[in-house]
Amino acid sequence: MIFSSRLIEEAVEAFSRLPGIGRKTALRLVLHLLKEAPEETHRLADAIRRMRDEIRFCRICYNVSDAEVCSICGNPARRHDIICVVENIRDVMAIENTQQYAGVYHVLGGVISPLAGVGPEDLTIEPLVQRVATGQVQEVIMAISPTVEGDTTIFYISGKLKAYPVKLTTIARGIAFGGELEYADEMTLARSLTNRLPLEKYMLSSQADPSPDT
């Protein structure tokens, strides 16, 4: 594409670095901003810069937060004795959208994946164990995508938590094995939370599964 303006070229280039945005779409966005009042562009630029510079991670659950403790951990109306363990903040949002869950979260920051070089020490597993060790927690729900890496992570965490008198559950397998939790529809996700299983049952059902070929 040929641009007669370096300013436009640089804005198109910056937009097209975003996932799913090609150069044609980027140009359309830039030309849209040029048509609108400058305040629209300022609003967008300021909102994304402020978001990136001011966002913090909750010191309790590692969810994104505007303050030291996130609005979920800081909400007295929620059940703080139930912790839902998820891979990332997208999963928190997906579960919050079901409006079916009244407990709190723990964001791992990923799953154990030797191939990707992610070990248990790269995740927030130790802080989770510390939360459970306080004795205030009744139940830990593993809401982790049912993949090989997800299962590895669930088994690793359950080993770490075995010493504590806490109920371990996983969300029901409404989601197909290998499926990504964050792409599940709200109904499936809500139902699989409601029908969550004690972890021993999950492990049994998991062993009964034919092992994946790869």
Place this chain on the structure above:
Amino acid sequence: MIFSSRLIEEAVEAFSRLPGIGRKTALRLVLHLLKEAPEETHRLADAIRRMRDEIRFCRICYNVSDAEVCSICGNPARRHDIICVVENIRDVMAIENTQQYAGVYHVLGGVISPLAGVGPEDLTIEPLVQRVATGQVQEVIMAISPTVEGDTTIFYISGKLKAYPVKLTTIARGIAFGGELEYADEMTLARSLTNRLPLEKYMLSSQADPSPDT
């Protein structure tokens, strides 16, 4: 959608004001930026803000420009005696991408549309007449979308330029009547520029067309 962070909510809101970007896509973009280094976000925010604040319109042709005169009008290698009249800067980009045109441009800023409340005085028609009045212009090519409003605009401009010894042409009707010039493929656009018609021929062919129903 429920957000536990106002910072994220505001960034999602700002992104989703862009055309073709829904709230799900906006959230995906925001979460992508959160994963990348802060410099990526700064780069995007700065590029779009600078583009919007520093962009100017060429005082000769009204194309977007980084300086008082755009890089096309300022290029001595181009033919300054041929002016291609277009509706908007997207059309300039579309024609530049064909790499078949060596003249200069004139960006009208739209077409005459009584329904949309756009009259000739809202467009840069008077500055175009002044450019032609200098006597330096041999040919004015009307590269305007073949719609009812486009035709109205072409006829209005041709009336204004009748007094001057300048050749008036339109791009060939390679593009279907009612089609948007900016969405034409490069080949069609290049060919319709090469096969451009003297305006009298266009008017004749236009009258022979069955009138549109609406």
